[in-house]
Amino acid sequence: MRRVRLDDANCPVARTLDEIGDWWTLLIVRDAFVGRTRFSEFQKSLGLAKNILAERLKMLVANGILEKRPASDGGARSEYHLTDKGRDLRLILIALRQWGEDHLFEDGEDMTVIRDPASQPIARLRLANAVGEELGPEDIRVVQGHKKRHAKAGRVESTLA
């Protein structure tokens, strides 16, 4: 009767949720983006039980989202750093953030915001077609049964035609 597994689904959304779709995982990744690397930093920041933090970190390392490596300052404790795969989660975090900003905050409430290196706001994510024209909510259709194409020259395949 274990939890239903979606890791063999042919829907990428389902597979992604299977790997990172629990309460804590993306918050740990968010903290990693903010520069936290140590067990105790995550634990203090998130306030979650140490046993479940330990389990999540193991899972994140096993899935190649975080990398466990010796402390950069020569200390004995190790640090958790984002891999490229983990850094690629930033668009998911931004999408979650923008939706939350829009729908989960009242006017006047304090919230954290994201800035670029020039301290300017970042652009909203937008859904566009191959030519860059904005698509509305009704303009997307899901089609079955495509095979993932080989990524060329070491670069990740782009859905942009």
Added chain:
Amino acid sequence: MRRVRLDDANCPVARTLDEIGDWWTLLIVRDAFVGRTRFSEFQKSLGLAKNILAERLKMLVANGILEKRPASDGGARSEYHLTDKGRDLRLILIALRQWGEDHLFEDGEDMTVIRDPASQPIARLRLANAVGEELGPEDIRVVQGHKKRHAKAGRVESTLA
């Protein structure tokens, strides 16, 4: 000892995950995007237990993501439809999808893809600054303590300056 609540966090990512960050919720929303509206359609498609589907649908309706309304064909059963708030989740679904496509599928595996009304692929989501220049993974910083501004003229506030 109930689950830790994040609905009062000042991080929009945390609040969003608190509301939709469980295993099933986003998959139900994904199904709603594909046009499914009935209890039995969701249940057959997702293969989850009926009691937890019922609970999730209640939560989605309570949170204003789905709307329960009488069947459009005059039948006695009701249908679940996305609200505007629910439709705004599309960028999150696309972000999850693109990450899954990149990192969770081997070459040659079957997967569903998304097309626009002209049957063309959609563009990748991209992280850009206010001027539209692409930002890398290191180019985002989180800043504390901003107050949500009042949305002008009925439109949602844009983080695009």
Added chain:
DNA sequence: ATCGAAAGGTTTCGTTATTAAACCTATTTA
């Protein structure tokens, strides 16, 4: 060098959440 504290976990145990399956009632369909 030694003592105490902190880091980084693991173990234990109680509570909550998920799950499959059985059950139920109101509607359709044959």
Added chain:
DNA sequence: TAAATAGGTTTAATAACGAAACCTTTCGAT
């Protein structure tokens, strides 16, 4: 009119989560 389907609710078992206690290694101060 009978049977099947829709749309749930209830029950009981299992799995995941949570807090606290515990443990070992390392670090900092004396």
